[in-house]
Amino acid sequence: MIQAFGLTSNSRKDLPPAVDDVSFEARAGRVTALLGATGAGKTSALRLMLELQQGRGITYFRGRPLHRIAHPSREVGVLMGDVPGHPARTVRGHLRMLCAAAGVPVRRADEVLEVVGLVSLRDERLGTLSRGMDRRLGLACALLADPHTLVLDEPADGLSSRESRWLHGMLRAHAAHGGTVLFTTSEPKEAARVADRVVTLEQGRLAADQEAQEFARTRLRPRVAVRSPHAARLAALLTKEARAAHRSVEVVREGGNRLSVYGSTCADVGEAAFRHGILVHQLADETGDMGPGAGFLPGDFLPGEEQARNSGHFPEEAVQAGRADAAAAESGELLGAGGDAKADGESRGDGLTLGNSGAHDDRAVQAAKGVSGDQASRDTHQEARGGSVEGGGRDASTPAKVVKPLAPLPPLPPPISVRSAPGPLRPLRYELRRATGISTGFLTAAAVLVTSALTAVLLARVGHTPQARLLAAWPRELPLPPAALGAGLLGALAFGDEFRHPALAADRGTVPRRLGLLTAKLVVAAVTALALALLAVGCDAEVLYLVYGRELTEVPGDWLALSASWFGLVIGCAWAGVLAAGIFRSTTAGLAAVVAVPVLGVPLVQKALEGASVRTAAGLPARLRKVFLFQWPFGGERYLAGAVRVIAQPVGGALTLSLTALLCAYLLTSLRSRVR
Incomplete structure (x- = not known):
């Protein structure tokens, strides 16, 4: 369950806080709606709960705050906004990458794709998905690690009615299996139709915390739904009697033979119709949007079902029998005793067929809402107790009307029985799938190789370029060679692009600052930079050989020291891009940090080295041998001296x-985020 205590966001200048001292609970096995108009503080409350926004208060997920949970994605599945993934990544590739981040088997991606109905779109790019498919993928990401709790921000916003019903069915199925569901909405009717408990926010404060049935009764406008072949006459009659009695009654024609009467009761409407001999086919109390396609009010359970639901354990047969979504309800048939439906094209399970006696049933048959059991089981249960469904002129001996069995709840992904233990390879697998899942890195490397080869040809044509700079395609006019700039850009993309399209949103909604993740990025960036450096020199040498012959491709005599300097430069640029992008959360800032090294850093180092007090590193190996009193094995002093000479360069x-x-700076920001 979720327990939120005193959620309060930081004040915004002279404005009141977006969320002010909000406390509520969301219990396991139930769907809780956080209701409020736009700007009421719903999203800010969720961000405070998920520790994505600074403020006061604390939230417990099954007794633990989120920062105390080792693997948050295994406890809380989050969906806030659109799917936070790179638009060029495929649906399946995105889920497989998140599998590596969450430490779950890679086959889990195919399981959730099948459940949410995206198997046929697994090779589609994220940027090409429609709104409905994006919501399905977002729910798949939230369910990927088999979390106990689902937290969703406006999950049905912008969806069609069919997609909304499917989504609500999935939420209901998750709750039916004992999970906790918390979602935000700005539609009171949606909250009353879908949720079991409604928490209402107004201007950042808690306005109400009610069971959904009580919320529908007290905060939504009740009405009487009437169907009659003489709807126009009945409407005029009710309006006339209300005026004569000085009562505030509003009668609304909703098309065909349906009326909605506000400010009256079933008894008053039924008596008026009976006195004037008007035939009534339906007469039922409704609250909110209880017309065709609406769901059962929460609390309409079979005996014993509510207790099982509150305990979070539903019988499997009840789950399989689940109340259908509204689409199936709209196609359901009410069968009469004689076998023909008395619905005149409009009776779709949202009321009982009445005779002209005006009798009615206050618990009208409504369209199903994704909870265990359906209306057929309700009628069967009533018939087993000796009861009957009331109808016009029908006695207890008349066979009760039954409702056609409807579709069960949507299936959920199977539980994960075995989870992989945390290890150093998990972030490495994630980083490899992240880097290879899109073509940006490959295109960047190809552009770098082409630029480097062309630059080398132009330098050879101009002449007066040392052999080492010629092979590296590094003119004196440029601060860095193309390979070093490309390695820095790839390093900056490793973090900066991830903050732009946060791939780890399934974990915390943003990119966590973990040393394991940083180490994996540094390792992958170093290997990528090393490969790019080798390919750049190889391509330059090959192009020079093809254009000018063997003369310009000779290997310099001090190739070992030059190679060490070359690899160190390229890897250092890649690491600078990774660290700067991680600190400033921007690819541009990462690349700027790489360029700033030769543009700003080198002149400062040169000025420092020009001072008379500067000492050279000559004789360092001999002095080290004297200090450590032993001979370095395998000539280690040579490598140490070479590294010192490389560092001693500007x-x-x-x-x-x-x-x-x-x-x-990265370590300080990481520690700061953990302390908060």
């Missing part, structure tokens, strides 16, 4: 200082 020193500063 570019190497500036890059080292930049990486150190960015890493410290």
